[in-house]
Amino acid sequence: MLALSTVFSLLLLCYLVVQFVKLQREVRKFPPGPAPIPIIGSLWQLKFFRLDRKIVTEMAKSYGNIYTLWFGHTPVVVLNGFQAVKDGLTTRPEDVAGRPLTPFFLAVANNKGIMLATGRMWKHQRRFSLMTLKSLGLGKTSLEYQIQEEASHLVESFAKSEGEPMNPSFALTLAVSNVVCAVVFGHRFSNDDKTFLHLLEAMECIFKFLGSLYNTVYDVLPWLMRRLPGPHKKVLACCEEVYSFLRKEIRSHEGRGASDEPQDFIDCYLAQIEKSKEGPKPAYDIDNLVQCIFDLFLGGTETSSTTLYWALLYMAAYPDVQAKVQKEIDATVAPDHRICYEDRKNLPYTNAVIHEVQRFSNIVAIGVPRYAIKDIMIQQFPIKKGTVVLPSIASALHDPNEWETPQQFNPSHFLDKDGDFTCPEAFVPFSIGNRMCLGDNLARTELFVFFSNLLKAFSFRFPDGVEDINMEPIWGGTLQPHYFEICAEPR
Template identity: 50%
Template sequence: MVTLIVFVFCLFILQFLKLQWARKSLPPGPVPIPFFGNFPHVSFKVDHNILDKLAKTYGNIYTLWLGHKPVVVLHGFPTVKEGLTTHADDVAGRMNTPFFQRIANGKGIFFSSGVIWKHERRFGIATLRKLGLGNKGIERGIQVEARHLMEFFQSTDGKAVDPAYPIVLAVSNVICTVVFGHRFSLEDETFQKLVKALHFFTDFANSTSQILYDICPWLMRHLPGPQQKVFVLCDFIHSFVRKEIRIHKERGKIDDPEDFIDYYLFQMAKTENNAMYKHDEDNMVQSVFDLFLGGTETTATTLRWALLYMVAYPDIQEKVQQELDAVLGSSQSIWYEDRKRLPYTHAVVHEIMRFCSIILIGLPRETVRDTTLLGYPVPKGSIVIANIYSVLTDPEYWEKPFEFDPGHFLDEEGNFFCREAFLPFSTGFRLCLGEQLARMELFIIFCSLLQTFRFTLPDGVKEADTQCILGSTVQPRPYRVCAFLR
């Protein structure tokens, strides 16, 4: 026993000295604890209060440690922009933590790096364009889901309801139409399970359990907890996608593709004998998983914030509706092009994205070679995190960073303009693949709802609760609203 204690103590000291040597040239930061790094210092969670406090102590670029791995944090607009764009190639990798490795195995778009990432991302962008992104093809699918969501609110007859689930289903069905070529009914039990599995995954990410898994995977694999459930649910999502792929193969539409899976099957056949890179089914499955993950949770959560802000700020809701009435009248179909005629509404949509800041930190990147970030040498394999919240609330670029004010996006004449510090979709080579789709969904669904309904708080509720719940996205607390036909 004494020998074991001495051995552990010596190992602890050795690891401590190794960390001190490794952190000498990196950006400053708190002293890491052997094996656990700095995450005990931040209570095994990452939130904006902790990150802001660290920035005040150590500056706009500082280092935390995930076990023995350095995590360079970028804070504020100038630092984030320079850190992710000056050497964009150098920070284009994706950190391959034990959790991400178990989820994606280096496949797909979001969690891959190098050759796989370049080919899968390029194919994803090209395919979304072929399916109508950038023209009115995908917009028609968004309009369909907006109408289904409007039918739901109309069926409530002014009674108080929680809009979260119907919104998530509507947004998910937009992705389903793009990926599978069809939508699911709200009563479909398998579809409901898929949506709930994605929601659990996003709740698990950035949780204490996820951080502990990445620090001690060998231990967490054998302990009960949410990490066991999240892997079961991810396997379910992969199985769900593979079933759809089998259906598409049997349908035999790859010569006349109608959706993302059709195009991917065609690409697999096209590159079957390609010595440079072959698209395969594992990458297709993970890419579909990534499209669901990126295209459902973020957009749906932003729309939930949008309705909450409209009941919290009824004067702004009224101004939006006045502009919609004046410009569009009784027009039933709203197109993304209409944003150019609706400057105030367009500004409100942007302020919703800025103020709720649902992505606290961008999905962590990894340096693919030794590089320099803002004058500090950063070795290959370091994790780089961009504090997106600090960009969207940087007082040097926003007059009222902690107030909801559409004026942030309006000039003196009331015309819309977008500020350079508006980076909710991050920046650099890892810029969000679905940015344009998300912008279209938010605008079309938001305008469709406000054109048709007046949203209010339930009777007896005097004030909207705009406090948040922190997970991998920043979510509103559960709330209820009443929708009245205008």
């Protein structure tokens, strides 16, 4: 028995030595970075196996703004700071437009849809989705009217609190998600629809898992995680619940029959399926439709609602900024006027504050990984085809070379010397390149209309006696504020 254990130990040691030597050979082919070890790579250097902006920036001080981390035996090239992110994603954008099909991405999306797909399938879905969103009113007054309607519902919801302490997160999520519903389903849901509320809870569960320790471990050791219980099982169950809800909506649309004038995204996609089904290898089918809707919800609800959540926290924390926004709105907007996106041209300070909220909160800490589909050069480093590239969007939004006071909430970052709005090139919250967020125009409109109408109607402050507010984010798919309550006092 002792001899058997000795042989096993020797074999394991030999295996680890061989793997270590192989890793050292591979390391020389990539930008510098912390030394990897077998099985876990360089994850041992990450606190809780987590890659956040502070860790990315600290490592850049040692290895430069382009360096390599090893997730197990998989090299990941990290881009830190605006210039590295810009050079990596825009010099040859089509060559870094791939998406790595990680074990978790495959388990969730199976290379379908927009956000987690790659190659020919992704190109078709993205092109069609962009065209369809534009035809449905993206950037037009028809969709903005829907956003203004949701802003009115949001104001009514806040008014019901009668100035008493409240947490605004749920109301914000409902408002933003109902805009997505109007585009995708052609209708909104009531605030007490239990099925819809359950859908939002499932989406929140999925987003919290992304970027977590369990997500990282799942991608490094998928064969083990598939056999173990844990949060990953709950998240995959939540995905199935969302898919079931979406398929029910699609069947409802199919039951209505084809329409000469499609009313929403589902109508348009079903028409496209019918149009292309005779062609070779059709790129449009029900599974892709389900995943596209899933991606529109996942990308379009959580990000905008979380940004607005931070915005109200900042307004309560910085009452002088809030007062300047309200002074500008009062001087420019008539009392009975519902603020629209076009009004941003006459509200430069308000517009600057919204942009600074996006910059300072940097809710997407790193960025969804890219995948090099060809051999490329990023600055002086050759990057091999098949390499994962991880752009640190947050490091660009806090780059001291680009922002006067990167660690402070400062709306002046978006104002010129005359007080007019200006947007620096380093403002990249929606990423850049060929995989830039396709709903950025919708998000910009939502953020401005919701925020400005709320500030027109209410003043926000913390409840009496509340002084110590935790402004550090909670790690997850998006960086959320800690739970807080505010008083929305009618003006």
